[in-house]
Amino acid sequence: MKEAPVVAVVGRSDAGKTTFLEKLLKELKLRKIKVGTIKHxxxxxxxxxxxxxxxxxxxxxxxxxxxxxxxxxxxxxxxxEELSLDQVVAMVTDMDILLTEGYKRSNKPKIEINRTEHSSELVCAPDELIALVTDAEWDIGVPLFGLDDAVGVADLLVEKYNLPK
Incomplete structure (x- = not known):
């Protein structure tokens, strides 16, 4: 069985990670994608x-x-002691994709949620990111999505990880 890709949704406290994850989960489920989540x-x-x-x-x-x-x-x-993300991931089976909330220091690809109201700095380096969900203009070489653009992020994940269409 193919191992599911793991993508960490990260950001500062109160940036809107859970709110965006809820929207993204609903969009992925509309597409009949089996999604697991891991909250740190x-x-x-x-x-x-x-x-x-x-x-x-x-x-x-x-x-x-x-x-x-x-x-x-x-x-x-x-x-x-705290399990590593990889140890937790090994416990979750039969998913098309796993999304984490948190784990900003993990070695997994990340989608950062950034709201200017909370911070003008990112928590991740651009090379760690596959996307940035934000209400600001950033020129860091990764795809930018608005805070409500779960459809766009779902499209990116489907394409990048060859998820069921």
Whole structure:
């Protein structure tokens, strides 16, 4: 099976990464493309609610807790240190493309979201970028897209990664 391309959507805090990703995901799904997402959270997170069965399993000592239903599955695994993006990617299968939110220091190609209201500088060097989504004029040698141009970015991804049309 062909490994799915991984593209990191990056930008400063509050630049609009999640908002743009939502638009891009909807556009890719309209095209029947199987998309996985990986969110990087440097602060840690907890999806287990205290008192729920899975939380109780973890509190009792389980190193990995899996919850499964007819429509979804979640795995909560304790790790001794943060996994690399490649290690997380290896856990996600059967996708046409994987989009990350964050991982701006990864070695993956990136789409940077930049709003002048938040910063006049980019977080990535131009050679790391496959696109820049912005409300400003930049001349850095990469394709520029408006903050609402999910169609244009989807077109770029389909072409660049030979995704299903």
């Amino acid at each position: 959270d440097v602060h840690g997170f907890d999806i287990d609610k205290p008192g729920k069965d899975t939380w109780r399993h973890a509190q009792a000592g389980a190193d990995t807790v899996v919850i499964s239903s007819p429509s979804k599955v979640a795995i909560i695994k304790k790790v001794p």
